[in-house]
Amino acid sequence: MAPKPDALRRLTKRSQFQRAARGNRAGRSAFGLQAIAAPQPEAGIGFTVTKKTGNSPERNRIKRRLRAAVTACARDFVPAHDYVLVGRREALSEPFAKLVADLGALIVRVHAPRSNEQRTSSGRGPRKPKQ
DSSP, rough: OOOOTTOOOEOOOOHHHHHHTTTTEEEEEEEEEEEEEOOOSEEEEEEEEOOOGHHHOOOOOHHHHHHHHHHHTGGGSOEEEEEEEEOGGGGTTHHHHHHHHHHHHHHHHSOOOOOOOOHHHHHHHHOOOOO
């Protein structure tokens, strides 16, 4: 059975999350989005919420809201890419429509070509050379 065009596979392994962290990033107050090209034909999605965000019920609620937003934006994800949503506490109080709109905008942003006006570094200064 062929996968649906908007089918998303779940990222489950730590290495998949670490790989996505090396890709493009964009953020909003409620969550951050990391994206990188992947060898699989369908888009992969992963969710993470750190313990400093809140207790277990709060973290689970954030993940549920983000999963619902991903379902609403499923057609916007680009095939052959992996995405990780990093949930923040503000995701609990944001209106759901704003979560969906922000996710759609961030998907476009992580795939936009970088222009010269944008920063090329994190703003922390030059990296130390590896020894």
